[in-house]
Amino acid sequence: MAERNVKIPANINKVLSVSPATTTAVYMLAPEKLVGWNMKFSPDNAKYILKKYQKLPMVGSWSGKNDINYETYISMKPDIVMDNSENNSITKVRQQKLGNIPVVVVHDLDTQNFVPYITFMGKVLGAKQKADKLISFYNNVKKEVESKVSNIPDEQKVKVYYAEGPKGLQTDYDSGPSAFKTNYASLKNNQHTQLIYLCGGLNIARGTGINNTSEVSIEKVLQWNPDVIITNNPQFYKSVYSDSSWQNVKAVKEHRIYLTPTKPFNWVDRPPGINTIIGIPWTAKMLYPDKFKDMDLNKLTKEFYSEFYHVNLTDSDINVLLNNQQ
Incomplete structure (x- = not known):
């Protein structure tokens, strides 16, 4: 969605994101492909998450000041890493540091029109049916x-x-x-x-x-x-x-x-x-x-x-x- 060309695997099974918003979207559309969270859940909140996903590891996130822990991301061997940055220079740096792991940019913050974002996420994750329902x-x-x-x-x-x-x-x-x-x-x-x-x-x-x-x-x-x-x-x-x-x-x-x-x-x-x-x-x-x-x-x-x-x-x-x- 940043008008970059990125090669991604035909079958994506492991996904990480650098932001809570996009991580949430992966959980909503294809929870079985999510391998880490950017946020912690209190016991009261965790009951609204399927048990088998509650204990996924915390991987941190980009807060606008501190960047992600690249070693952690690389060690988990995701098929792709999703990034919602609108700054192409930041994305370029992340792609360089993550090496061969494709960085896929999504723009997810337009409440007035979520359709392109959901459609794109569904296509990338192989979750078109769930995306169409959403x-x-x-x-x-x-x-x-x-x-x-x-x-x-x-x-x-x-x-x-x-x-x-x-x-x-x-x-x-x-x-x-x-x-x-x-x-x-x-x-x-x-x-x-x-x-x-x-x-x-x-x-x-x-x-x-x-x-x-x-x-x-x-x-x-x-x-x-x-x-x-x-x-x-x-x-x-x-x-x-x-x-x-x-x-x-x-x-x-x-x-x-x-x-x-x-x-x-x-x-x-x-x-x-x-x-x-x-x-x-x-x-x-x-x-x-x-x-x-x-x-x-x-x-x-x-x-x-x-x-x-x-x-x-x-x-x-x-x-x-x-x-x-x-």
Whole structure:
């Protein structure tokens, strides 16, 4: 997907990736070919992974600062290594260091259009049937959501604050005008907040030249006064309603704070890969419960986990996932 020509084996049986997002995708489409993880699983999360894959070795990942351990990767003798870097010079270095192991580049961070990525992954992994099923699921939920939110005027869209960190005072900015404008197309460029826009919301954190996670003040949040807060931090979620500094925020006063499901992978972000497909209907229901009251999230969740995480959920599991019982 980086417009390189790479020779790969006709039959691929062992795959490593340099990023959690792509590793997750390999597990979803062809788990039997995955030979190592980039992330650790807590006991609570591990139960949503098939047992025989829970104990695959940790191989590390590229964090943007520290590169992978090439010796570890080479010693595991993968047929290919998947790399989601958009920097061709970095890919070139990795290919040189990995020698004869083909480095296959995938671009996996466009929530608005995962189809080329899933199609490519399915072709490389020899998992076309599973890839087609995932594309069908993705297209169906995306179409249903977009059909109900695409015509909402900008001034009526739900304003969302994406709270990160134990105090909720970190967030992901979108680059663009700091003042509200009528055209938000130029603001949909942060990989960590794409679901907000896809589901008809507005990320209130934005400013020229700012992108990715930044510290913010409670005064700034009060100024923004979001309608909804989505958070990925359980500590913040548990404390925010009793924290006096947050009491005048609209989302707090109206009890519209939602903790993203994270088992076994986050539904909204980190990693912002195809694991967030199930986050599309969840986010839509959190932002616009009246518009999506007929959407059966329990059914969609069971289908997604059965098909793509390879585990069958009980009603109790669903309750844990959707009602944030830690």
